[in-house]
Amino acid sequence: MMKNKITNEEKSLTLTPTIFHILVVLSGGERHGYAILREVQEIAEGKSSLGPTTLYRSIRTMLDGKLIEELDERPDPESNDERRRYYRLTDLGVKVLSDEVERLESLVKIARQKNVLIGSRRVAVWEK
C-alpha cells in the first residue's frame, strides 16, 4: 500500500542527483548494476561520471531508505551472470520519485515565468 504522507525518516534521505538518476532509470523496470550505470550515463548525456563505487554506495543508501529493493530471483536466469543482482523501485521509491519530479517541474515552471532561461536576458543582467 502506497503511503500518502512522507515520514520524517523518509525526509532525512538526501535525494542526490545520482540517486535521482538511478530512480529515473529504475522507473523503467528492474535493472542490474551495469545496466543502471549505462542508462544513467545515457540520460545524463555524458555529463555523469558515475563509477562502480558511487553506484553501489547510492544503491546501499536507497536500499537502507527502502526506495529500492533487491529481487530474489533474476528476471532472466539463463542469459545472465549469476553474481548479478537486480533492483527495482518500491512503492515508496515511486512516490519519492514522483514528488521530486513534481517539485522540479514547478521549479522549472517558475524559472520559465521569470525568463531566466533566455540567454540574452541573462547577459543583460550580468552587464548591469
Place this chain on the structure above:
Amino acid sequence: MKQPPSDVWLILSAWVYKSLIFTLPKEFRRHYAAEMTLVFRDCCRDAYRRAGFYGLIGELSSSVLDLIVNAAKERILILISDKFDRSFFLATAVLAVTAGIFAAFTDLHNNNTETPLLLILTFGFALGFVHPRVFWLSGSLIGLMMPAIHFIALVRGWRVEYPNDSSTPLWAFLTLLPALTSSITGAGFRLILKIIWGRLN
C-alpha cells in the same frame, strides 16, 4: 568497431581494481565487491570497444579515482559513526605519532639515513601487524611525523647533524613510502598467518 581487449589487459586492469577494493571498509566489500568488479569489467570492455587501449586506461583511471574518493568518504563516515571504537583508534594514533616522532628525532641527531629508516620500517610493520584494520592510519602518521619535525626544526633553528634547508621538510615526505609500505606489509603478514592458522586448525 575495435576487437575486444586482449585477456591480458582485461585481467591486469581487473587485478589493479580488485586490489584497490581493499581500501573500502570490510562490510561494504562483503556486500558489493564482487558485483563492483563485474561492473568494472563490463565498463572496461565497453571502453575498449569505443576508444581502444586509451579508452581502457581512461576507464581504469576514472574508476580507481571513484573508488579512492568513495573509500575515503566511507572511512570518514565510520570514524564519525557511533559504531566506531574510538579508544582503539586513539591508541593506534598515539602509538604511531610517538613512533614517528622518535624516528624523526633519531634522524635529526644522526648523519646516516639507515637508523631512522630501520626504525620507521620496524614501527610501521609492528603497528600494521598489531592493528591491521587501521594500517593506513599508522603508516600515514609515522610517515608524516618526519616532515613535521623537520619543519619545526627549521623554524625553531634546532641544531641538526646535517645541512638543513627549506627543501628538507619536503624531501622528508618521502618517508611516507617506507612507512605505508611497512604497515601494509605488517597487516598482510598477519593476514597470511591468520590464513595459515585457519588451514592448520
